[in-house]
Amino acid sequence: MPSFVTKPNNRQLAFDSERLGIYADRILEELNKIDKERLLRGVQSKLRRDVVTGEEISSAFTMSALELVTKEEPEWKFAAARALLTSLYKKAAVNRRYKSYPDQPYGSFYHLISDLCKSGIYREELLEYYTKEQIDELGEVIDPSCDLLFDYIGLLTLSERYLANDFEGRTMELPQERYMVIAMYLMHKEPTEKRMELVKEAYWAMSNIYMTAATPTMSNAGKKVAGQLSSCFIDTVDDSLEGIFDSNTDVARLSKMGGGIGVYLGKVRARGSDIRGHKNTSSGVIPWIRQLNNTAVSVDQLGTRKGAIAVYLDVFHKDILSFLDLKLNNGDERMRAHDIFHGICLPDLFMEAVEARGEWNLFCPHEVKKTMGWKDANGRPLGLEDFYDEEVGKGEFREKYQEAVDHPTLSRITMPAIDIMKRIMKSQLETGTPYMFYRDTVNRANPNRNHGMVYSSNLCTEIMQNQSPTVVEQEELVTKDGQTRIVISKIPGDFVVCNLNSIHLARAVPAGVLDRLVPIQTRMLDNVIDINNIEVLQAQYTNSQYRAIGLGTFGLHHLLALEGIRWESEEAVQYNDALYEKINFLLIRSSMELAIEKGRYPKFTGSDWDTGHYFTSRGYVDGSREGKFVTTEQWKELMGQVHENGVRNAWMFAIAPNGSTSIIAGSTASIDPLYELLSYEEKTTYKVANPAPDLSEKTIWYYKTAFMIDQHWSINMASARQRHIDQAQSFNLYVRPDIKATEFLDLHLHAWKAGIKTTYYVRSRALTIEECESCAS
Known part of the structure; x- marks a missing residue:
């Protein structure tokens, strides 16, 4: 001693x-x-x-x-x-x-x-x-x-x-x-x-750990540091040299401030397309993605980690095959981008073609706009990416797609849809990505579709907000007071901003505090919008026009275990349905009350919130789907209050991954099942054992682990939740490395048919996946 x-x-x-x-x-x-x-x-x-x-x-x-x-x-x-x-x-x-x-x-x-x-x-x-x-x-x-x-x-x-x-x-x-x-x-x-x-x-x-703030807020709020409070951003790249390089600069500036970035590239012309009439001169999207990859590596997040960027492309884009191979470890390294994450945007029509083993056609967006002559109300040219099916099985996208297929001079590549799906699944099993973004499902449920289109998602697939590219209008020399300056004029697009925090379900629900908790969380999120100083001005402007927030949840499996509910059960599906309906009701009511106090978001008029379509389309007010915790009469009353008073926030509900903050709270991450009963955190000189939260002789029977669970039950629960979530959920699929192709395809088809807007990582025990810290709310 x-x-x-x-x-x-x-x-x-x-x-x-x-x-x-x-x-x-x-x-x-x-x-x-x-x-x-x-x-x-x-x-x-x-x-x-x-x-x-x-x-x-x-x-x-x-x-x-x-x-x-x-x-x-x-x-x-x-x-x-x-x-x-x-x-x-x-x-x-x-x-x-x-x-x-x-x-x-x-x-x-x-x-x-x-x-x-x-x-x-x-x-x-x-x-x-x-x-x-x-x-x-x-x-x-x-x-x-x-x-x-x-x-x-x-x-x-x-x-x-x-x-x-x-x-x-x-x-x-x-x-x-x-x-x-x-x-x-x-x-x-x-x-x-x-x-x-x-x-x-x-x-x-x-x-009381009834909630957690997102990592940027936890790290930076009140501190005099370079970081900001929002978790991540989504940019839409214009099909021009100025647009591409401006976007890269904006991505670098936001990455420097600690933000995770989603980038939609579906408007950029394909490889072999013309530039200013010169044939076969475009190098396509892959070189620009590699440039973003270099930005992610070279412009780190506040000196702590490399930048985190996800790129999205439509499955009808001519460069989609090389896009799907971006992260593979074999092939031409000049066509790879290993530090980037990627997601694929899928219309219903493609999934139908996969299921029917039909053909699929790939187009260059630039050629489509030049050849087809589609225009919006302001005379701007439109591409296939600017349409979606307004109803299941019919709508503008499939009509325009068929017009493009039938056009005699529009070039295209035709191949079996299932071959593309095989490439998707191969990449997912090797790398965990691409993410799946079901664009028709997303846009049909968009409460602000009267003001725009959702083309893609963010780094963690839970954010669904209107997007449009920022366009460089002109550049001129201006002399004033003897000083000559170069003045660049831009038309700002909708540059998406994600403001996140999350409910700790396993503490808040048993404590009975949701009615008190959700209003203060909503206010905290709304205040971030006014406090934040975002360097990219179009992001700041979009944030002020829509005032979008993303309240989320974590500790779902932890809560189910405490409640004695098995993951693989109809009881769990119904519990998800009722719980998330209640949270959604409290969230909308809180935003409405903030609108009375501080004013509605500027683009409220004509939205689905305003018209009531948000409520009717989800079966809240017709008595057909009476909730356990919220009555039809309560929904009717709230719908009337929202029409009269507005809501403060254009989008409100989004389930983020909650990686590090759920660790702080000592619970299970997001909506995921428990990974292991006893996991280990690796430190420099030792390993720290970390048992499942509240593990006991009672709860152990309800902690079936992720790779042992039938993923179709997870999809069923996600489907029940999705009705109540105006954005999306970071929903992972857990599969064995030796899963049969038909079984894997069935999971994707089930998720699409169940109305899930996105799937996040495909997780296999053979994979080690680096996640976005910014979205870990």
Whole structure:
């Protein structure tokens, strides 16, 4: 055993073995199933030097607890978290120069705000909008007991990625202070008379882990850093040299700020197309995708990771075959882009042709516009990508597609549709992508289709908002006051912005707090729109016109296990249907109430919200699909209120992947089934065991893992949810590497027919997939 303990101020004290027992009692308090003596034996085995530091003692407790984590004894992960928490408390106390006590581990909140604002770590708004008395009052609201909700992996992730450090990397901010600073910053523009109560309400939602903010908000809110608060963006590339390079510049600027990017390239001419009348001169979309790939690698996200970009292309584009091979590990490397993600946009007609083993035709979008002569109301040329089927089995897209097929001079490539589908599935099994985007399903359900078209999705396939390219109008020399400048004029397109946060279902639902929680989440998301400063002006403009948000959920499997509902059951399907209907009702009502208070979004008039089509098309108001938690009469009343008052947000509901933030919350990710009963987080020198959340003799029977589950049940649940989600869901398929082609095809056909708007990754045990951190709300 050691003889001395060195304190942070270099004082040496005699080692007292009894204090180890006192410390163990403190971190094991209320963890009744844990054997204190086993923990102490592990700690003592690690303290073999004559002189140890307090930090080494804390680390010994942490590591000893982690070594004892098993499926049978998952509580040890909370013991490890408390040991880590003690270490954080001590570091913050030393770095901020205050005395930390076990019953009062937090120091002066005002001093933290004041010091970090002065040093340039926090934003000045925290002192400009809040008085010392108000900050002291909020400091009194901070509840250190909420830190005990974290397990080890959650607390470690929060401390390593999100808490504010000083410029020397020293711990300054503690977990509950991070939540309070986020709340203060998101509410700082609210009216003075209600600001404090709204801050407290937002803090309540986050500190109790009833919800999580998206990674950019968690990381950047209240901090004076280069990052912004939105998760990701979607650009639509114009078919011009200026449009392509401008888009690449915009992507670079947003990637630098930490955003994930989706890029739709379906308007860019195909390989071999003409340029200014010169035949066979276009190199197609692949070189431009490779350029985006280089941008993703060279312009990293705030110096922490390479940029994350997804590119989308239509299945009727002539370059689709080379597009599908982008990420394969064999073939011509000049046609590969390994650091990019890709998605494919699929009309109903293609899926019908796959199922019927029919033919499919590929076209160049530039040639289609030049040859077919289709125009919009303003005389602008249209391509096949600008149409969709307004009803299942009929509509403008299939009519225009047939016109293109029948045109005598329009060039095309004809091949069996199933051959393209085979290429899609081959790539998915090898790389996890392409994502599937069912464009007719998406656009039929778009509540703002009167104002535009949805061509593709974002990096994580859950965002569905109107898109259009930004067009360079003119460039001219202008001389004013003796200064000559080059002035570039652009017509801004709809450049999509994703603002995300998510409900922790396994905490919020059992606690019965959804009615209180959803309104504050909606306000937090809406405030991001007004606070955010996005460098790309068309994105800022689009954000202000539609005010789109994306409230999501995570912990679904965790909740089902707590409720004793098996994943593969009709009960689970019905539970999804009823739960997500309730969340949707609360969300729409919250947005309507915000519209009364702050005004409706500018493009509300004529939308499906305004006309009521949103409600009638989903069977909410005709009594045909009465919900368990929301009655038809309640929906009718809300439909009338929305027509009268409007809604604040054009789109509201989107289920993001929630990778890192669900880890912080100690729950299952997004809408995914549990991956393993006992997973491992790899650290530099050791592995950390992470049992399933709330794993017990009761819940283990309801935690059937992802690769053991019949994916058709997952599709059924996703289908039930989709009716209530105005955007989409990051929905993964889990398959065996040796899955038969017919079985794999059946999954895709089922997802399409079930009305799911997108599928995200195809996950196989043979694949390691890097995910977008930005969307991990």
